[in-house]
Amino acid sequence: METKNLLISLCLTLIMLTLFAQSELISKLKYSNHLDVPKIDLSKFAKGVDSIKTDMKQKLATTLNKASDKMYKVDSLMHSASDCGPSSELVHIDELSFSPDSISVPGNLTVNAKVTLDKDLQAPISATVVMQKMFFGHWINIPCTSDNIGSCFYEDVCQLLPNADQPDNTPCPKELSDLDLPCKCPLQKRIYEVKQLQIQIPKPDVNLPLQGQYQVNAQLTLKEEVIGCVDITFTVVQAKK
Template structure:
């Protein structure tokens, strides 16, 4: 769940109209993830299953996930995101441009509030399953049963289409790492 949220946050960053490219008839291939934190990180992703493979945009996505945290996750939650793109066989770090790319975000809770403003119900199916979509996240286990989503066309910067990508997100608090997640995927669009 957290890796999906992280991917959504990265894909919805601010950008000018001329730098956007409508991602239509795109495929996300070879999606893999893993925890990258230390053995004592309090927050971990336990499972994340996505289908079909490849994932079509626009199109239907089926997802299930489970995660746990042994501590309450409260603001501020600094988030460091690193995105790399494979170019000619080398991995190149994408710089932070207009809050998109390899960026430091002072508070992931603020990002969540931008996606789902306070006072609004969490989107489905999170609402139906009683799953939170904004801070604080109480200590405990979270589980999203197999659920269906529709992925609409997306606007992405021209430099973030077609290619192989690696993304790492590290969540912290008071100079301590709370969670770390790595995602690798390929994007191919018309």
């Protein structure tokens, strides 16, 4: 609302300055004894516009900084996750849940999940994530940010695994080995299950208010064939201090 008021104020000021310049021109034409076009010094007008632009930039920066300093949380009563793929897919999301009841952003997220692979999966495995936010009754795509949050394309998720470029005999990081999770591809055919997995949620690299309704669709693709799909919906609200 503050940003909207700044824009309205700028428009009104520009209109007033324009009318002032026109009135000065009419006055000089009216009292001039010759037909030469009067010369009007617009330097004051330009300085006024520059001053308004500078003031608006400062106020807009203050507004965005206030937004970036706010804490947010995911409303636990308004989020869900479900497998959106057919039964013939190779990757099945059997279970996916989040906790605690109030998930802070930034903060920690606890995940419980159970995923079944029907066959061994070799690299490259691409992933397409589409994240949308509700704006005035319409879903709008959120672009991919510098920290890979939003609507992003991952050419090969295998390269995101910690031992992707390590020799096969390199031990997996303890965090993954304790959970019996793979640290490089290929991913073996079996059931993967995690309980109470702790994940850090960073503050997205956008200086805008985050509260609102979101929906996410993520698809895994192997050789141009969709092998897995999940839909997630959630609502972000501003945390109370």
